[in-house]
Amino acid sequence: xxxxxxxxxxxxxxxxxxxxxxxxxxxxxxxxxxxxxxxxxxxxxxxxxxxxxxxxxxxxxxxxxxxxxxxxxxxxxxxxxxxxxxxxxxxxxxxxxxxxxxxxxxxxxxxxxxxxxxxxxxxxxxxxxxxxxxxxxxxxxxxxxxxxxxxxxxxxxxxxxxxxxxxxxxxxxxxxxxxxxxxxxxxxxxxxxxxxxxxxxxxxxxxxxxxxxxxxxxxxxxxxxxxxxxxxxxxxxxxxxxxxxxxxxxxxxxxxxxxxxxxxxxxxxxxxxxxxxxxxxxxxxxxxxxxxxxxxxxxxxxxxxxxxxxxxxxxxxxxxxxxxxxxxxxxxxxxxxxxxxxxxxxxxxxxxxxxxxxxxxxxxxxxxxxxxxxxxxxxxxxxxxxxxxxxxxxxxxxxxxxxxxxxxxxxxxxxxxxxxxxxxxxxxxxxxxxxxxxxxxxxx
Amino acid sequence: xxxxxxxxxxxxxxxxxxxxxxxxxxxxxxxxxxxxxxxxxxxxxxxxxxxxxxxxxxxxxxxxxxxxxxxxxxxxxxxxxxxxxxxxxxxxxxxxxxxxxxxxxxxxxxxxxxxxxxxxxxxxxxxxxxxxxxxxxxxxxxxxxxxxxxxxxxxxxxxxxxxxxxxxxxxxxxxxxxxxxxxxxxxxxxxxxxxxxxxxxxxxxxxxxxxxxxxxxxxxxxxxxxx
Numbered sequence: 001x002x003x004x005x006x007x008x009x010x011x012x013x014x015x016x017x018x019x020x021x022x023x024x025x026x027x028x029x030x031x032x033x034x035x036x037x038x039x040x041x042x043x044x045x046x047x048x049x050x051x052x053x054x055x056x057x058x059x060x061x062x063x064x065x066x067x068x069x070x071x072x073x074x075x076x077x078x079x080x081x082x083x084x085x086x087x088x089x090x091x092x093x094x095x096x097x098x099x100x101x102x103x104x105x106x107x108x109x110x111x112x113x114x115x116x117x118x119x120x121x122x123x124x125x126x127x128x129x130x131x132x133x134x135x136x137x138x139x140x141x142x143x144x145x146x147x148x149x150x151x152x153x154x155x156x157x158x159x160x161x162x163x164x165x166x167x168x169x170x171x172x173x174x175x176x177x178x179x180x181x182x183x184x185x186x187x188x189x190x191x192x193x194x195x196x197x198x199x200x201x202x203x204x205x206x207x208x209x210x211x212x213x214x215x216x217x218x219x220x221x222x223x224x225x226x227x228x229x230x231x232x233x234x235x236x237x238x239x240x241x242x243x244x245x246x247x248x249x250x251x252x253x254x255x256x257x258x259x260x261x262x263x264x265x266x267x268x269x270x271x272x273x274x275x276x277x278x279x280x281x282x283x284x285x286x287x288x289x290x291x292x293x294x295x296x297x298x299x300x301x302x303x304x305x306x307x308x309x310x311x312x313x314x315x316x317x318x319x320x321x322x323x324x325x326x327x328x329x330x331x332x333x334x335x336x337x338x339x340x341x342x343x344x345x346x347x348x349x350x351x352x353x354x355x356x357x358x359x360x361x362x363x364x365x366x367x368x369x370x371x372x373x374x375x376x377x378x379x380x381x382x383x384x385x386x387x388x389x390x391x392x393x394x395x396x397x398x399x400x401x402x403x404x405x406x407x408x409x410x411x412x413x414x415x416x417x418x419x420x421x422x423x424x425x426x427x428x429x430x431x432x433x434x435x436x437x438x439x440x441x442x443x444x
Numbered sequence: 445x446x447x448x449x450x451x452x453x454x455x456x457x458x459x460x461x462x463x464x465x466x467x468x469x470x471x472x473x474x475x476x477x478x479x480x481x482x483x484x485x486x487x488x489x490x491x492x493x494x495x496x497x498x499x500x501x502x503x504x505x506x507x508x509x510x511x512x513x514x515x516x517x518x519x520x521x522x523x524x525x526x527x528x529x530x531x532x533x534x535x536x537x538x539x540x541x542x543x544x545x546x547x548x549x550x551x552x553x554x555x556x557x558x559x560x561x562x563x564x565x566x567x568x569x570x571x572x573x574x575x576x577x578x579x580x581x582x583x584x585x586x587x588x589x590x591x592x593x594x595x596x597x598x599x600x601x602x603x604x605x606x607x608x609x610x611x612x613x614x615x616x617x618x619x620x621x622x623x624x625x626x627x628x629x630x631x632x633x634x635x636x637x638x639x640x641x642x643x644x645x646x647x648x649x650x651x652x653x654x655x656x657x658x659x660x661x662x663x664x665x666x667x668x669x670x671x
Binding site for chain 1: 455456459460463483484487488490502503504507508510522523526527529541542545546548561564565567568583584586587603605606661662663
């Protein structure tokens with residue numbers, strides 16, 4: 001009998017493109033026939049602020065003494081036309097998130113935390129609640145295509161108005177709030193039947209294009225007497241032209257939201273495949289402001305995946321005047337906290353990954369309208385956590401600014417930065433570390 | 445009757461005058477002359493005053509109106525009485541796109557025709573149009589009534605929620621999830637009262653009623669062709 005040698009088997013080779021997530025999504029789609037809907041922003045790897053480094057002080061730059069020499073963090077938003085611009089103590093604001101997508105407790109906590117730190121919070125696609133107004137010293141009222149709950153009285157209670165043209169998670173897409181979260185109160189505020197899947201329009205019902213927006217802003221100023229700033233929020237897609245057009249339309253402030261910016265609920269395919277990264281949108285927007293001689297006159301607020309003081313400092317160095325946080329603020333309140341791991345597991349997720357915010361079953365009581373779950377969030381304690389987080393971000397930003405010799409966080413500049421990758425160097429238009437090469441400039 | 449001449453008075457000043465009428469004042473009747481197509485004329489009014497605008501107006505006339513009665517003797521531009529809350533807005537001529545958009549309440553009466561998207565996302569406003577309405581009127585209409593004495597353009601009531609639509613003339617086509625419904629006695633009476641409020645002479649029995657089929661209220665894969 002001839003001996004048959006054992007043939008060695010090659011190690012099973014997973015596909016780099018048909019990875020576990022992709023395979024599971026194909027199976028899920030095949031089983032349900034429905035696209036995947038989720039909350040949060042883009043999760044795919046992409047160039048981000050971690051790909052930038054500050055140079056710090058050296059022979060030619062001297063630093064400021066930490067905790068001794070002043071480093072201003074205050075910023076004024078909206079002094080182009082408004083009689084009462086927004087005066088922020090820190091350059092970090094809370095992004096628009098609706099009551100409906102968030103519990104009343106979460107909205108209250110956001111207001112408490114932001115107010116404690118002297119910054120603003122923002123309504124969302126669902127109108128202004130008394131709790132939110134009451135707990136927010138500075139409240140920005142979003143003016144959205146749906147106009148849910150919109151009325152002149154609330155408009156006049158706002159400290160600023162943000163005309164939402166687009167959102168980073170879904171430029172060109174409207175809002176979505178599924179039936180599970182359309183409770184009696186939410187339905188009443190939005191004039192909808194209870195339990196319907198609410199689809200907000202993707203564009204405004206009474207204007208299209210920048211010429212119309214100019215007239216719309218004119219109307220809002222007529223209604224509010226021109227007292228408060230008018231922001232224009234755009235999703236990052238064509239940041240140079242959109243910023244230029246927002247300036248032309250008369251906006252006091254441009255809010256620019258990159259694709260890592262979160263949403264309450266949108267198709268996964270939209271979140272991951274439409275829009276451009278936050279890192280890529282800042283320099284074109286700043287260039288538009290410079291070309292219009294409006295840099296620092298029309299303020300730029302950047303949002304989308306900002307997580308710490310270093311991210312804040314990098315945004316400011318690239319030319320922004322302030323930033324806005326959403327997802328990070330929710331995490332500070334208690335979102336995706338491992339203390340609820342058992343509950344996350346029961347929902348088929350895990351702490352840190354939970355993004356089925358549209359289903360209304362958030363164990364942390366934040367992205368839900370469930371009265372029992374909502375009670376899990378103590379607004380005072382959560383507001384305190386948010387205030388702590390904002391304080392840490394501010395201190396981190398100041399630390400970096402002082403290390404680069406700046407007495408004002410907004411004095412940080414692109415010259416203070418280098419990039420770790422060719423891609424991030426090209427997007428941020430700063431040199432690749434250790435070189436003087438900025439891809440795309442000088443003919444290369 | 446207090447006169448405001450927009451040829452002499454800046455719009456902001458004129459609007460502030462109308463927005464800040466003292467509650468105990470006898471100033472209840474105003475006339476605006478020479479609007480010359482200005483935008484946002486009589487926008488943001490919140491008191492029960494009467495304002496007559498003599499001439500054509502631009503975008504957003506009587507925007508967000510609350511309590512006031514605004515009458516435009518002429519034509520109106522885009523977004524007439526947008527997001528109106530209550531009161532009454534009347535136009536003797538035609539109105540452009542998005543008349544009564546997102547209106548929460550009150551009565552909007554347009555004697556002539558309106559362009560597309562009349563009553564888009566309406567949330568409780570009642571709209572009576574003496575002439576015809578353009579395409580996509582009452583798109584995503586949530587609440588309130590739209591009564592059209594003339595014809596309706598394509599895709600009437602697309603993605604409708606609970607707004608009620610009445611059309612006397614021809615409907616070019618219905619939008620997704622909008623269907624014709626029976627005109628019951630209840631609806632005849634309701635429409636009759638609306639026409640009376642609008643001071644429009646028409647027989648409710650000449651109208652047909654349209655409303656939501658409620659098939660798109662919750663996502664169903666079998667309705668994929670309608671999304």
